[in-house]
Amino acid sequence: MQLKSDFFGDWLNILKDILQNHWGYDISGVSEDELPYVYFNAEKRRPEQRSRNVETSDVFSCPSDLQTGWERLKNLVESGGDLTPNLSKLVSKLNNKDSLLNDWGVHHFHLGEALNGNYIERTGPLLFALVAKDNFYAINVFQHGAWADQDIVETLHRNWPDALSLYRLNNVISATKVSESERLILRAKNVNGMFTVSDGTVYAPTGGGVVTSGYNAQSIINTDKQRRLLKGLEENLQSQLVNLKELLYKHGYSGEDVIKASLEITENQYLAIFPDYDISVTLIGNV
Structure with missing residues (x-):
């Protein structure tokens, strides 16, 4: 089973949503970097x-x-x-x-x-x-x-x-x-x-x-820290996929080689969402 994910890209989309829809900024000219x-x-x-x-x-x-x-x-x-x-x-x-x-x-x-x-x-x-x-x-x-x-x-x-x-x-x-x-x-x-x-x-x-x-220098530090965190979460989730097989089978998994997952961040959790099977897994709690 191979995980297909881009947690850092998902995080960027979360930031875009906050900037545009919560704080009202125009980010059309801002690069992803x-x-x-x-x-x-x-x-x-x-x-x-x-x-x-x-x-x-x-x-x-x-x-x-x-x-x-x-x-x-x-x-x-x-x-x-x-x-x-x-x-x-x-x-x-x-x-x-x-x-x-x-x-x-x-x-x-x-x-x-x-x-x-x-x-x-x-x-x-x-x-x-x-x-x-x-x-x-x-x-x-x-x-x-x-x-x-x-x-x-x-x-x-x-x-x-x-x-x-x-x-x-x-x-x-x-x-x-x-x-x-x-x-x-x-x-x-x-x-x-x-x-x-x-x-x-x-x-x-x-x-x-x-x-x-x-x-601010902290913005550079925070970005690098978040990149490392999300990469680590992806690697850990990949290693845990075999342990999630039973749960995935209960929700429609039928042996596909590639499993898609996206990142969701709540007030106190990082979650992996498996859209094809309508389930989520907690990556980090009480953040």
Whole structure:
């Protein structure tokens, strides 16, 4: 029995469906080679809808005229609402890359009170926050354009060092201070730069950093990891086909040499679907 499958191609089709039918992007000009990077770029920019605990920093202060908008956003975060309307409108541009997010892992949110079309009313001052799986770390309200303000990372380090621990460079000393303007130049050229906070702690880019194309480095790592995973699942399924013969015979198999299977991914499972026999097999559970 020979397995006929293309799990990586099936995965790409799943990504296409999400990008087009769930997030509303036009992907007509995106090559299959670039598709995963485009997907992970969009995914990173759009915080997953889930309930999060809101924590504010020791210097957090919201201007009184934005207080209602901040309370609205805070309620959305705590209730697991969609935060996309509070993001920059550039989130609708598929190939737009957020250099603040890729470098320091920080989102910026508008604090308007009412929707204007698909987005909340725009505000000059913006809330900068680190959005983790279960926590929303509200750093402070900054003026528009403060993309490389050192106070952003100083505040993160001082208040939530554990949230940055993965990127801490132990036993590293940096004598080079990068100014705001220099950091913006580095970002524009897709060059990664370490940053050093006032107590001497040195961090690699806490947003994952970028490759020369401007995509987040993690998107390349995730794509390679997924390719290896899916290849391994196909190889394992091929080796297990003989053990599935009895099940296949019960559903119409009559000795065919080639068995077709496709990949389906649910919220917590990877499944192999055998379309000719209307059965599925769990490849990975509780993902």
